[in-house]
Amino acid sequence: MLRIKCPICGLRDETEFTYGADAIVRRPDMDETNPQDWLNYVFYRDDPKGPHKEYWHHVQGCRQWLVLERNTLSHEIGACRLAREVPK
Amino acid sequence: MSNYSAFSIFRHALSGNKNWSRAWRDPDPKPSYDVLIVGGGGHGLATAYYLAKEHDIRNVAVIEKGWLGGGNTGRNTTIVRSNYMMPGNTMFYERSMKLWENLSQDLNFNVMLSQRGQYNLCHSPGQMDAARRRGNVMRANGIDAELFDRDEVRRRLPYLDYSDNCRFPVHGAIFQSRAGTARHDAVAWGYARAADKQGVDIIQQCEVVGYLWEDGKIIGVETTKGPIRAGKVGLAVAGHTGHLASKAGLRLPIETHALQAFVSEPLKPLIDTVISFGAAHFYISQSDKGGLVMGGDLEGYNSYAQLGGLPIVEHALGSAKALIPSLSRLRLLRQWAGVMDMSMDGSPIIAKTPVEGLYLNGGWCYGGFKATPASGWCFAWTIAKDEPHEDNCEFTLNRFEHGYQIDEKGMGPQPNAH
Numbered sequence: 001m002l003r004i005k006c007p008i009c010g011l012r013d014e015t016e017f018t019y020g021a022d023a024i025v026r027r028p029d030m031d032e033t034n035p036q037d038w039l040n041y042v043f044y045r046d047d048p049k050g051p052h053k054e055y056w057h058h059v060q061g062c063r064q065w066l067v068l069e070r071n072t073l074s075h076e077i078g079a080c081r082l083a084r085e086v087p088k
Numbered sequence: 089m090s091n092y093s094a095f096s097i098f099r100h101a102l103s104g105n106k107n108w109s110r111a112w113r114d115p116d117p118k119p120s121y122d123v124l125i126v127g128g129g130g131h132g133l134a135t136a137y138y139l140a141k142e143h144d145i146r147n148v149a150v151i152e153k154g155w156l157g158g159g160n161t162g163r164n165t166t167i168v169r170s171n172y173m174m175p176g177n178t179m180f181y182e183r184s185m186k187l188w189e190n191l192s193q194d195l196n197f198n199v200m201l202s203q204r205g206q207y208n209l210c211h212s213p214g215q216m217d218a219a220r221r222r223g224n225v226m227r228a229n230g231i232d233a234e235l236f237d238r239d240e241v242r243r244r245l246p247y248l249d250y251s252d253n254c255r256f257p258v259h260g261a262i263f264q265s266r267a268g269t270a271r272h273d274a275v276a277w278g279y280a281r282a283a284d285k286q287g288v289d290i291i292q293q294c295e296v297v298g299y300l301w302e303d304g305k306i307i308g309v310e311t312t313k314g315p316i317r318a319g320k321v322g323l324a325v326a327g328h329t330g331h332l333a334s335k336a337g338l339r340l341p342i343e344t345h346a347l348q349a350f351v352s353e354p355l356k357p358l359i360d361t362v363i364s365f366g367a368a369h370f371y372i373s374q375s376d377k378g379g380l381v382m383g384g385d386l387e388g389y390n391s392y393a394q395l396g397g398l399p400i401v402e403h404a405l406g407s408a409k410a411l412i413p414s415l416s417r418l419r420l421l422r423q424w425a426g427v428m429d430m431s432m433d434g435s436p437i438i439a440k441t442p443v444e445g446l447y448l449n450g451g452w453c454y455g456g457f458k459a460t461p462a463s464g465w466c467f468a469w470t471i472a473k474d475e476p477h478e479d480n481c482e483f484t485l486n487r488f489e490h491g492y493q494i495d496e497k498g499m500g501p502q503p504n505a506h
C-alpha cells in the first residue's frame with residue numbers, strides 16, 4: 001500500500017487516489033501544428049527506472065490533482081504538491 | 089547432449105538418475121558474435137533458437153542479467169490463446185498457437201501444453217454482441233471459436249454464481265477450445281536447451297549496462313562481464329525495454345507497470361479450464377498441483393519493482409468470490425509480481441529501431457507468454473532478413489506516428505488501461 005501525503009488532507013492510503021499520468025509530459029499549445037510535438041505528447045514517454053514525477057487525483061478526498069515524486073524502483077515517496085502550484 | 093525420450097528416462101532410472109548430462113553449457117562470453125540477444129526470457133531464447141534453426145545463424149549469444157526465466161516467463165499465469173481480432177494480431181497469435189501445438193516435439197522438451205480451453209464470460213447483451221463479432225473474425229480466419237448462451241455455460245461451469253442477486257449475471261461466453269496453459273519454466277528451459285544444441289551461447293548473471301558505438305551505429309554491448317561486440321543487437325528484455333532503449337537514446341511508446349499473480353492452497357480438481365471474468369479484470373485456472381492460479385489488474389502506477397500491493401490482492405480475490413462463491417474460505421499460498429512494458433495501444437513491437445544495429449522486441453503487456461514461439465520466430469526473421477515477416481509487419485515502432493495503432497480493447501493511449 002502506498003501512503004501519499006496530500007497537501008490538503010494529509011497522509012492517506014493509495015486507495016483514495018487514482019493514478020493519472022507522467023507529469024513531465026507537457027501538452028503543446030493548442031495552435032501548435034508540428035505533428036512531432038503532438039506525437040511526443042500523446043504517445044512517447046521517458047519510462048524512467050528511478051525518480052518519477054506523476055499526476056495523482058485525490059478522487060476520494062479533496063478531489064485535487066497532485067504532482068507526486070515517487071521512485072519507480074523502490075516505490076519511495078517524495079514531495080507531493082498541488083498540480084496547479086507546480087510551475088509549468 | 090542426449091535426446092530425451094521414454095527410453096532415456098528408463099535407462100537413467102536404472103543407474104539411479106546419476107548420469108544425466110547438463111541441459112545446456114555455461115560458457116564465458118566470446119569477444120564477438122553475429123547476433124546478440126539481450127534478455128534470457130522465453131522471447132530471447134526462442135529468438136536465438138529460430139535464428140539458428142530457421143536462418144542458420146549460429147554465432148549467437150543470449151545475455152541474461154539474472155537466471156533464465158527469472159523474469160516474466162517464470163512469473164506469468166501461463167494462459168495460451170489466439171482469440172485476437174485486430175488485423176496484425178489475429179494471424180500472429182494463431183501462428184503462435186500452431187507453434188505451441190508442436191513445441192514439445194520440436195524442442196524435445198515437454199512444455200506441458202494443456203489445451204483445456206478458455207472461456208471469456210459475457211455479462212451483458214452488449215458483451216455478447218462483441219463476443220459474437222470477435223468469434224466471427226476468428227472463424228473467418230480459420231481459428232476455432234464458439235459462442236455459448238447462459239444455459240450452456242451453466243452446464244459446463246456449474247460452480248459460477250447464477251443466483252438471482254448476482255451482481256454481474258452471466259449472459260454467456262466465448263470459448264476457444266484450443267486455448268489452455270503451458271508450463272512456463274519448461275518453455276524457457278526447452279528453448280535454452282534446443283538453442284544451445286544449435287551452438288547458441290547462453291550467458292547468465294551478466295547484465296547489459298550500455299552499448300558500444302561506432303559512427304552512430306551500435307556495434308555491441310557493455311556488460312558486467314566486459315564489452316561484447318556484435319553485428320546486430322536484439323532487445324527482448326520485457327519490463328526493462330524503456331530503460332535499455334533510453335540508453336540508446338530512444339524514447340518509446342511504452343511505460344513499465346507491475347502485475348501480480350496469486351496461487352491458492354491446493355484443492356481437489358475443480359476448474360478444468362481457464363475462465364476470464366468479463367465484468368472485472370480477473371482470470372482463473374487450476375494448476376496440476378491443485379492450486380488455483382489467479383490474475384487481476386495492474387497496480388496502476390509506473391513500477392520497476394517486482395512487487396505488488398494489497399489493494400490489488402483485495403480486488404482480485406473479490407472478483408474470485410463474485411465469480412465463484414465457493415472460493416470464499418480459500419487461503420492464498422503465494423503472491424508475486426512481474427514488471428511489463430505496457431505499450432500505448434496494448435500491442436507489441438517487433439521491429440528494427442531508428443538506431444542502426446539495434447532491433448526491438450517489446451511492448452508485450454500482460455499477454456506475451458502465449459506469444460513466445462511466434463515472437464521468437466518473427467524476431468529471428470526480422471533480424472536475419474532486415475525486414476519483418478508478414479505476421480509481424482504491423483508491429484512497427486512508427487505505427488503511432490501514422491495512426492495505425494492496434495488497440496484490441498479500444499482503450500486509447502493510456503498504458504495502465506490496456
Ligand SMILES: Cc1cc2nc3c(=O)[nH]c(=O)nc-3n(C[C@H](O)[C@H](O)[C@H](O)COP(=O)(O)OP(=O)(O)OC[C@H]3O[C@@H](n4cnc5c(N)ncnc54)[C@H](O)[C@@H]3O)c2cc1C
Nearest residue numbers: 127129130131153159160161164165167296426456457458
Ligand atoms: C503476473 C503476470 C501474469 C501474466 N500472465 C500471462 C498469461 O497468462 N498469458 C500470457 O500470454 N502472458 C502473461 N503475462 C505476460 C508474459 O509473462 C510476458 O509478456 C512475457 O513472459 C514476456 O516474455 P519475455 O521473454 O520477453 O520476458 P522475460 O521473461 O521477463 O525476459 C526478459 C529478461 O530480460 C532480462 N533483462 C532485463 N534487463 C536486462 C539487462 N540489462 N541485461 C540482461 N538481461 C536483462 C530479465 O532479467 C528477464 O529475464 C503475465 C505477466 C505477469 C507479470
Ligand SMILES: [Zn+2]
Nearest residue numbers: 006009061062
Ligand atoms: Zn486531498
